[in-house]
Amino acid sequence: MNRAELIFPAALSAVVALLLFSGYFVLHYSFKVIAFPLLTGAALCALCLVDIVMTMRSFAAQPAAEQAQDSDRTFSLASLAWALSLLLFVYAFGFVFGPALYLLTYLRIHGSSWALSFGVAGASLAVTWGLFINLLRILLPIQPLWWPW
Amino acid sequence: MLGVIASAGGLVFQPAVLITMLLALPIGIVIGLLPGLSGITAIAFLIPFSYGMEPLTGLAFLLAAYAAVSQGGSITAILLGVPGEVPNAATVIDGYQLTKRGHGGAAIGAALMASALGGLFGCVVLAFLLPVMQPVILSFASPENFFLSLAGVSFIAVLGATSPVRGLVAGMLGIFLSLFGYDPVEGVPRFWMGFEYLLDGFRLVPLALGLFALPEILTLMTTGRSIAQPGKVEPITYRQVAEGALAVFKHLGIFFRSSVLGTLIGIMPGVGGSTAPFVAYAAARQTAENPDTFGQGRIEGVIAPEASSNAKEGGALVPTLSLGIPGSSSMALLLGAFLIFGLQPGPDFLKKHMDIAIALAWIVAFANVASSFGMFLLSRTLTYVTRVPGRVLAPILLAIIVIGSYSTDNSVADVFFAFVFGTLGVVMERYQYNRAALLLGFVLGSTIERNYHVSMAAYGASFVLRPVSIGIIAIALILILWPNRKRVALLWRRA
Numbered sequence: 233m234n235r236a237e238l239i240f241p242a243a244l245s246a247v248v249a250l251l252l253f254s255g256y257f258v259l260h261y262s263f264k265v266i267a268f269p270l271l272t273g274a275a276l277c278a279l280c281l282v283d284i285v286m287t288m289r290s291f292a293a294q295p296a297a298e299q300a301q302d303s304d305r306t307f308s309l310a311s312l313a314w315a316l317s318l319l320l321f322v323y324a325f326g327f328v329f330g331p332a333l334y335l336l337t338y339l340r341i342h343g344s345s346w347a348l349s350f351g352v353a354g355a356s357l358a359v360t361w362g363l364f365i366n367l368l369r370i371l372l373p374i375q376p377l378w379w380p381w
Numbered sequence: 382m383l384g385v386i387a388s389a390g391g392l393v394f395q396p397a398v399l400i401t402m403l404l405a406l407p408i409g410i411v412i413g414l415l416p417g418l419s420g421i422t423a424i425a426f427l428i429p430f431s432y433g434m435e436p437l438t439g440l441a442f443l444l445a446a447y448a449a450v451s452q453g454g455s456i457t458a459i460l461l462g463v464p465g466e467v468p469n470a471a472t473v474i475d476g477y478q479l480t481k482r483g484h485g486g487a488a489i490g491a492a493l494m495a496s497a498l499g500g501l502f503g504c505v506v507l508a509f510l511l512p513v514m515q516p517v518i519l520s521f522a523s524p525e526n527f528f529l530s531l532a533g534v535s536f537i538a539v540l541g542a543t544s545p546v547r548g549l550v551a552g553m554l555g556i557f558l559s560l561f562g563y564d565p566v567e568g569v570p571r572f573w574m575g576f577e578y579l580l581d582g583f584r585l586v587p588l589a590l591g592l593f594a595l596p597e598i599l600t601l602m603t604t605g606r607s608i609a610q611p612g613k614v615e616p617i618t619y620r621q622v623a624e625g626a627l628a629v630f631k632h633l634g635i636f637f638r639s640s641v642l643g644t645l646i647g648i649m650p651g652v653g654g655s656t657a658p659f660v661a662y663a664a665a666r667q668t669a670e671n672p673d674t675f676g677q678g679r680i681e682g683v684i685a686p687e688a689s690s691n692a693k694e695g696g697a698l699v700p701t702l703s704l705g706i707p708g709s710s711s712m713a714l715l716l717g718a719f720l721i722f723g724l725q726p727g728p729d730f731l732k733k734h735m736d737i738a739i740a741l742a743w744i745v746a747f748a749n750v751a752s753s754f755g756m757f758l759l760s761r762t763l764t765y766v767t768r769v770p771g772r773v774l775a776p777i778l779l780a781i782i783v784i785g786s787y788s789t790d791n792s793v794a795d796v797f798f799a800f801v802f803g804t805l806g807v808v809m810e811r812y813q814y815n816r817a818a819l820l821l822g823f824v825l826g827s828t829i830e831r832n833y834h835v836s837m838a839a840y841g842a843s844f845v846l847r848p849v850s851i852g853i854i855a856i857a858l859i860l861i862l863w864p865n866r867k868r869v870a871l872l873w874r875r876a
Contacts, residue, residue, distance in 0.1 A: 237812040241550065248557060251572050265564045265571065268830045272560065276553040283546050307807060311602035311775075315595070318779055319800065327787060331780035338776040342605070348773070356780055370788040377793060 238287055241280035248273045314338060326379075327372040328365070332356040386508055389739035392437060393747065401438050402445040402744065406752050409446035410759075413453020413465045420450040420466060428718055436722035437737055441744045443718055448500060448694060448748035452756045455492045455687055460485055460766055462597040463590070463778060468690045470593055470820055471658035475675060475682025477597070482678050486618065489760045490625025491680050492687045493753040495636060498629065499688035500749025502640040503647065503695025504742040510648075510699055524844040525853060527832035530825040532857035533646075533656040536663040538818035539861050548815040555822020556829060558583055565831050578794040586789040587799035589820055590782050595803025596810045598778050601771030622760050628680045629688075635665050635681050636688050643689030647696025657693040658686030659821045667863070691749055695742060702726050702738045 252273045255261045321337075322330035332353040339349035364370045392398070405427065412423045423446045431439035454465020459476035472492060479488040521529075534556065538548035561572045562582030573579040629636050639661035646657040665685035666675040675682050701712040703726075719726050724734065731738055766774070786799040809816050836844035844850065862869055 240808055240812055240814075244550070244554065255572060261564075261569060261571065262567065265567050265569045268833055269557065269560045269571065272553060272557050276550065276557055279546060279550045279553055283544075283550055286544075286546060307596075307599045308603045311599050314602055314776075315599060315779055315803075316800065318776075318783055319796065322783060322796070327784060331783060335776050335780060339773060342772045344773060352773070352777060356777075359781075360784060364784065364788060368788075371791055372784065372787065 235291070238284055241283045241287075245277040245280035248276055323377045326374050326376050328357065328360045328374045330376075331360065385735055386739055389736045390743050392736060392740045393441070393743040397435070398438050398441045398744075401434070401442045402748060402751070405442045405446035406449045406748060406755060409449025409748075410453040410752060410755060412446070413450035413455075414457055420447045423447050423450045424715060424718065428721070431718070431721075434722075436724055437740055439722050440715075440718065440737075440741060443715065444741060444744045445748040445751075447715070448691070448745050449752035449755075451690055451694075452493065452496055452749075452752045455496065455690075456489060456756060456760070459488045459492060459683065461594075461774075461778060463594040463782070468658045468686070468693075470589055470817060471662045471686035471690075472683055473593055474662065474817060475677075475679050478676065478678035479680065479683065484621075484625075484678065486621035486760065487625030487628065487680065488683050489756070490622035491628045491683045492625075493622075493756050493760070494626035494629040495639075495684040495687040496691045497750045497753035498636065499640045499643060500691035500694060501746050502637075502688070503644050503692035504746035504749075505695075506644045506692075507695035507698050507742040507745075508739050521849065522839075522847075523832040523835040524840060524847050524850045527829060527836055527844075528850050528853040528857070530656070530829045530832065532853060533660050534818065534822045534825055534829075535857060535861060536660050538815055538822075539663075544813065547813060548818050551809065551815040552818035552822040555819035555824075556826040557822075558588070558819075559823045559826025560830065565827070566834050578792070578798075583798060583823070584790060584792075584795055585824065587786045587795045588802045588823055590786055591799040591802025591804075592806035592809070592816045592820060594778065594782055595800070596807045598775045598782070599803075599807065601775035601778070605770060605772040607768050607770050607774070619757075619761060622757060625680070626757075629684055632681050632684055635668075635685050638664060638668075639685040639688040640692040643692030644696035646689070647693030648699045656821060656825060657689040659817055661685040661689035662817075694745055694749075698741060698745070702741070703731055 252266070252270055255269065256266050318331070318334050321334040324330065325333055335356050336349050336353040339352060340346070344352075360372055364372050365374075408427065409423050424443050427443055427446050431442050434442065450466065451468065454469040455472050455476070457463045457465045458469040458472040460480055462473050462477040462480075464470040464473050476488045476492065479485060534552040535549070538552035539545040559582065561579050563570050563580065570580050642661045642664060643657040646660060662675075662682060662685050665681050666672045669675065669679070669681060697712045701716060716726060724730065724737070782799060783796050786795045787793065789795060806816055808814075809819070840847070845854070
């Protein structure tokens, strides 16, 4: 348990309440339009409240050492940055060359051999260009996404 | 009846139909292996190639590929934690854990056998139910579909999570996320915040890929280790896969219950085939001796969703063929293919073309068994993927996900939202919110809302009092409360 886990249900109910409030009072959705979201949103907020109360009760019941315990998952900020950087590669070089260049860069920087890095990048080109564009006829943008035409 | 079944078998095993099916199977398997591409993609992609074919040959071509997609999707779900299509997300829960513990081969064997037999089960039911199902299907109106869908979300939310409340939060969040975009009653766009993409609401594929795949990829990137933990990696042999396949026969109760659930859910028009694997998983967990060990790598957690997932295909064909009402979105597209071939499914179709209807059941059965056999042969090679170091595998998977997200709808925004939902998946995974419940809530949200509006318009608030509705509510409550009966009794006494 960790006190940070109170943030998720609290933020969730706040966002849902804000959306419902703005829908009814600012955007003036009719009752028919907002009725079902209102039902769902109210139930969601109520459940979040129950979740918060139950979590807080469990804090009281648990020793501090256990409270500090987190999930066994480990995510580093570096890995998150690397994952997001693929979006930059795609934006800069398009959906065919972007992933290939990303793979080449990532693998080389993380200690893979040139042969493996080039092999994987080449396979990526074969899949995007050969399988998706030529065989499946899925129109992946070849040009960079910032390209004006 | 047996004469019709035999003559339909004769139609299917003509050389032209057989060769067409064998051509379609590898295409279906490849599409299934690619995250983001689903059975509906397979049908959409192959329809243009089926022009000019004889009706049965063309339908065999489409159905065989469609049936094979699920097999490919379950392999990626087990080995990589990446569901090939949405129903495979239920297989990820235990299948991927088995792989991490070095039992990927057994999980694959169980999945393939359960899929093949589940598919056969659905087809047998289809063949026998087609002539008699019409009155039963018609007894399910909007109120019943509303409660059935809601019960589906509640099952997986309550039974599939460590904390039932967190499961329900996730399920309700899934329903709420499905409400973005045009409202089905007045056509008013809701909660779109000036962002054009949201006019049509959030999309399913980025949601599924983000929720399930991205947290795994981030873990692989961070640790750099292979999926199967070092020291726990067993050499994958056909024997290991065969042992996994035999596990289905050790859990025949789970297999049959899941297949029946899958077929029944597939039969209900509009409920959506994605529900079946989740409900079957929840039912398997509920009836198991140690339900808490589900999610940590139980073979039953693979058998249940896979059996129901393929059994539902036979079930979904029942309303498609007998009423002309598609049992799922893929069946809706298949309905279009029927029209292209000059066939009009519905009660008259069964009178005129019962042989073709039964032949379609044969085709799905054959495709299930043949694609399972094909995947069995490939399994040993595919399992080597789990030994690839995370620092090599993670960026490759990430690239596949980006391309898969984009290619579903040719939309860059889908890629962006895959990452947004990936972040949500990381948070939910960390604090043990049930991601499967969110996904199912999202899948069924529009169905629930539509049936709610129709029910309110037709019956008013009293729609909850219809006998079949009360029956569904009662069964759902019993199934949900039974595993928690001691806790409920304690609360009752305190009150």
